[in-house]
Amino acid sequence: MVAYGLLALGLSSVLALVTWGVVSDYLTEQRESSAMVETADNAAAFHYGLFGAPQPCRPVREQAECGSLTPDPEVSVTDLLTSLPSTDAAASMVYYDDTWYSLTGKPSDLPVDLVTEVRNGTAADRRLTVGGQHVLAVGVPMKQPGTAFFEWHPLASLDGTLRTLKITLVAAAIVTAMIGLAVGRLASTLALRPLAALTKVADAVARGRLDARLEAENDRDLGGLARSFNQTAADLERRVAADARFAGDVSHELRTPLMTMLNSMQLIQNHRAELPAAVREPVELLGDDLDRFRRLVIDLLEISRDDGGDQGSREIVRIADLVRAAADGTAGREVTTVAPEAEGLTLQADKRRLERVIANLVENAEDHAGGCKGVGVEAGGLGVIITVDDAGPGIAPEDRERIFQRFGRGETSGRGRGVGLGLAIVARHVQWHQGTIQVTTRPSGGARFVVELPAKIT
Known part of the structure; x- marks a missing residue:
């Protein structure tokens, strides 16, 4: 799944980078070309307004006046800048007759190298930040030597478009990676389904279900x-x-x-x-x-x-009554305490097996752990929780699994009358009822056996 996700992320990242490079370069080039054309048009309009149309060629003896540039003395340069066609330019400036003319922009904001290059007869552009605004400064030379026309065009629209493109590509890469993870999970699930079935059946056999079998005998791989x-x-x-x-x-x-x-x-x-x-x-x-x-x-x-496969017989049993009878009868005295909310709990149980669970736990406490200190019944866990406390030294953590094995004893069990089968039987019978059993330490000392069974209130 991780491999699919990383592959999808890698491919989408490469595609996003290529797309970003191509599209951003194209949009930037288009914006620069458009700004250059607009500036050139405005420069031509300014030139026409200042000098008028070129003079037609006269006879050969007056050839010196052919195409001459003579400014109209009645035309104001500032008025010409004001009358230029409306474009998206933020400012227009002109360097004419060794003097700067402008309406909104400051000629001092223009890079010196840009001004020099344009005055030398080459159109050029530069990216600037003027007053916190990102602009493109464009300059074009005019026909009269040393005269140049400049405009700067805001790039906010282009920056916004590129920002949107960047966010879109990043989001697409993330979504693609997530889709890759989903596809990888689906593929791994399908590929590992036979192994998952094998694990499930092996676990069932390990828990005692020896009749569990795999249904993949016709699978070509497994x-x-x-x-x-x-x-x-x-x-x-x-x-x-x-x-x-x-x-x-x-x-x-x-x-x-x-x-x-x-x-x-x-x-x-x-x-x-x-x-x-x-x-x-x-x-x-x-x-x-x-x-x-x-x-x-x-x-x-x-x-x-x-x-041998004895399935037993299930019947509805009132847990409080069964535990009270089995525990008190085994101990020979009253040792059972039932919480009020547990009095009505019932269980579909094999009565003989369940009585044996309680009797074995109480007998184990009586014979090997200094006596049974009490048996409790309360609602909780899977449905009902049955606890059996003893007065012994407790059971070491490393022995708490081994004591439920056949002929398994804890190091503190001594050489009593038991043979090490009682707790193994308890574990088998609790498992038969779909319950759990564990050993903890009693708050005031000794061991506490905790049995949880799936009971319900009737």
């Missing part, structure tokens, strides 16, 4: 690239689906022995008082690991369900 990309995306989709099925199958197979172990552990813990003191601590450690194992299996089932 057909090979499109086919290779689509094949790669299809292979990736099959691989992810296979991994999801494998994780789901393993998780399902683990559920039965896990339930057996959990029931057995519950029975042992019910008779904990009957156990020897040396056995109680290992039993407690085994119970914690079994609970961690249970969470891992549940998280794997959740992720495999999403990776």
Whole structure:
């Protein structure tokens, strides 16, 4: 686009300069020629009025009087200047009989070289500035030696025409450059449209839409690239689906022995008082690991369900009620605060997924960040903003993206009971609802998870 604009500007500038040179020279030459003709005509009229018509030739013996110049003694030079034909000349002056005669102009304003050249018998002109006015001084010699006639003609009209021409050419160059930019933008858009489509589809695949494909396989320029990309995306989709099925199958197979172990552990813990003191601590450690194992299996089932293409089911959900029930139930106490304007907000949501988002965030605060300090619901952002605050040391800026990856943990998370899948599930479910999630710092210390969802008031 910039190249088109610069090319258009360059071409229009060259054309404008050439046009300016040709037209300005032509107009100036025409003005000078016209002024010279008018001055010559006035000089001829002045000469005729002063000397009259040339005397006819008489017989040979009186040949000395043929064409003689004899001024009429009854004619006033000043009156002759006044009676000259009306032209656009601003002033008329004549040097006659070693004396200057003028009506409005001052002979002293005429350049000395101009006066000398004209008195020597050569017509000439000069550009002058007289009284702040730009004029063209023109002088023509007369038949009597040493006599010269001068006029100066205003150039305001010519200057105005040239100024208008200059503005017009500059404006035309700018408009041409803008048109070049527009044409360049259109051309670049058309030329890069396939690459824009490729970027869009690649971004969709990167965000988890593995079924996104390019529709440019028949394009003569990008057909090979499109086919290779689509094949790669299809292979990736099959691989992810296979991994999801494998994780789901393993998780399902683990559920039965896990339930057996959990029931057995519950029975042992019910008779904990009957156990020897040396056995109680290992039993407690085994119970914690079994609970961690249970969470891992549940998280794997959740992720495999999403990776396997589970579309879920959408229903209208009152966000305040759902968040209050999920957060308070997970924390075992009232931790939810709902702003009055958020009480009526609803969302087309998968209730199970949304409950899992809230539960995982509260559980993460309870288990790894010193406890949940509060859950807030208010209107704003995309529609509704849900915040979950904890009492931990906060999350370092360099870890705030990594904690939402699978098995990703922050440096301050320690070695709690989590396995690093809870927040990854939260990010997937929030994205499924076309929402966003980010981590900030709570004003009074700790971390604040901020979830925005596209809700509306019913």
